[in-house]
Amino acid sequence: MSNIEGMDINALWKQTTTAPLVGGIAGKKVFSIAFSRFAPYFSTIGATVTVLEPNHVELVIPNKKKVHNHIGTVHAIALCNGLEMAMGALAEATIPKSKRWIPKGMSIEYTAMANTDITCIAETDQEQWDTANGALDVRVKGVRTDGTVVIEGVIKLWVTDKPAKKSA
Template identity: 60%
Template sequence: MSQVLSLWRTASGLPVVGDRLGKRVFSLLFSQKAPYFATIRPRFVEIRPDYAELVIPKRRGVHNHLGTVHAIALCNGLEAAMGALAEATIPADKRWIPQGMEVTYPAKATSDITCTAETDPGQWTGDDPHVPVRVRGVRDDGTVVIEGVIRLWVTPKPTKK
């Protein structure tokens, strides 16, 4: 089991502090791995192989000139969800790196945004190094505000000599 998935399961299942506080602690720790993620203050909701979900709180620090959540903050949320999914899913003998992201913005982000990343079982274990991760951001009312694909390059880890 990956470090991210192990930490998630530990933090979200802490009986003394409760899963809500445990998830907040995990979210803070995850944001330290790639400090740019801290700019959106992600709140992870769920992480499991082939799926990750987090919330970007709508606050002034992520607003654009319209007072909605900025497009790049949305992309940052999708990338954080994808990174958590990748770490929770990838086999121990492989590594990943993003190759690109294609997204569309079908509606304004006028509330907190729930970002999800998904893959299909088996995508990580085949011979094809190209792994597309489906990503989506949704407003509180269910309206999709951003959706697309983050393309990963997944290759075997170099063998240590």
């Protein structure tokens, strides 16, 4: 549906996750690395996108030292980075071609210690995109491997029509 500098994120997902030589988990890692190139700070958390569908994206931040805070849990900013990466992938996979988006704000709560790998989830409803002309809320949360929610909230987007192309 959408393009990041000419790239169709849905086509890239399909290509990397179904290719015979790469597919499966390896393909998801290849996709995640490619996606991170468009917002390089995403690469700092080493996340792997595991689900990419319109209105629903999941990715996993591994519980590794490079994302830890001083008490050995996944750092709050790493969690926010994962939520924003999931939201960005969701927006690119979902937004109608006639619209554009930009983040407007994030409101989150930390609800438990992030002491395992964390699955970051971003979700919307298609109706939100179909009628969007201004604010659009993306629901986000991070979940431990035992199912405990460690962070949850909303990332607010500003969604508008793309400007008409100027003729030469």
